[in-house]
Amino acid sequence: MSLALLVTWLKFVHVATIAGWSAGLIALPFLYRQRRGLEGQPLYRLHAFTRFLYVALVSPTAFAAIASGTALILLQGTYENWFSAKLVGVSVLTGVHIFSGLLILRLFEPDGVYPLGRFILILTVTLSAIAAILVLVLGKPDIEWPTVLARFFAPGALSELAGQIIGVTK
Template sequence: MTIVIAIIKGVHIAAIALWAAGLIALPLLLSEHRRGHGQSEYQRVRRFTHYGYTHLLTPAAVIAVAAGTALLFLREMFVPWMFAKLVLVGALVTLHAWIGGLVVRMGEHANKRQPSPVMPLLFLAIALSAGILFIVLAKPDYVVLFPEWMTSPRDRQLPVEEVPIW
């Protein structure tokens, strides 16, 4: 079983590295779309962005999430830092979808639309990837994330007489 976990972990790490690199590279490719480029230049950049997103970036994201989910259950990693990581992964998936929307929009508007600014997308991709890496490597204690009064019982009665039944 440990060899299976090691293989899945290797696939997960490789897919995440490819996914994160793609989320950084694709906005840079999108910035190459310029109004007034010739048709051949537009087709070249459009082909790179479209195929990069659909044939490389999205499969890497699906493999990363699937392998991560398998590891979550195989290793039984139901700890607070993992839930913080999953929140950041959810944000990374949202960024992935946003970039996909930009790729589609650039294709729909042909060579008539200037691309969105690249720096916010790059900053988000780098910040989310670095945040995930930090949480995975540091495995911070949840006490750091929440104050003491939220993590310990208060030994008080509920403010209602009867506990609601759903």
């Protein structure tokens, strides 16, 4: 298989899994809101479905999205400023994903609640991160970082920072 064909397939997988991951992260808060007032068997069914969605569908899709994106980075060597900004958006989605997993553990306890304010906040953060990623990937804007951030996002900066932390120098 040629490199160009491999990159094309990886991009297809990456876009599909990002779409699935995003859809799952958007759907979960709506399921959490249905928790209000449920008891007994209906609560158990909602909990089972929510856990299934998170564990069997959303989490593997997130893993595939991040893995395929990482492979694309390695194959294409994308080191543009818009790409660094996109990774910030992906890290926000990752944070929302982790928060959702922790929430599922607590929400379905007998006294679990999911207030409207939290619903609006999480949905706004999720949709904003998805929109920002789309704008950055489709527009590929020419972004100039302030000097402090430019050094942080430069290729090899993580290696230098890690070397300083663990005491290894080049």
